[in-house]
Amino acid sequence: MPTYQYRCKNCGNELEIVQKISENSLTLCPKCETESFERVISASGGFVLKGSGFYKTDYGNSKPAPAAAPAAPSPCSTGACSGGSCPMAK
Numbered sequence: 001m002p003t004y005q006y007r008c009k010n011c012g013n014e015l016e017i018v019q020k021i022s023e024n025s026l027t028l029c030p031k032c033e034t035e036s037f038e039r040v041i042s043a044s045g046g047f048v049l050k051g052s053g054f055y056k057t058d059y060g061n062s063k064p065a066p067a068a069a070p071a072a073p074s075p076c077s078t079g080a081c082s083g084g085s086c087p088m089a090k
Helices: none
Strands: 003-008 014-018 037-040
16 A cells, blocks of 8 residues: 655644555544645655565575676787787787
């Protein structure tokens, strides 16, 4: 069930309430008891995956691939390979 954030226009009271999607929005503020309670759209509510069968729980914890081995040093130590052709590589 999603968590909705509500705010009262009259007294400023704010609440987070867990409700079914099919339930009607609340309108009566529990603090000042006026009909000025409204649902607020906020970015703080996150999407939470619970249980198994999701990428995060089943595959997200795998170990990273090992790092590639360092490149082997050039077989030519004379410096004659700087032009792109190495007599030792043939």
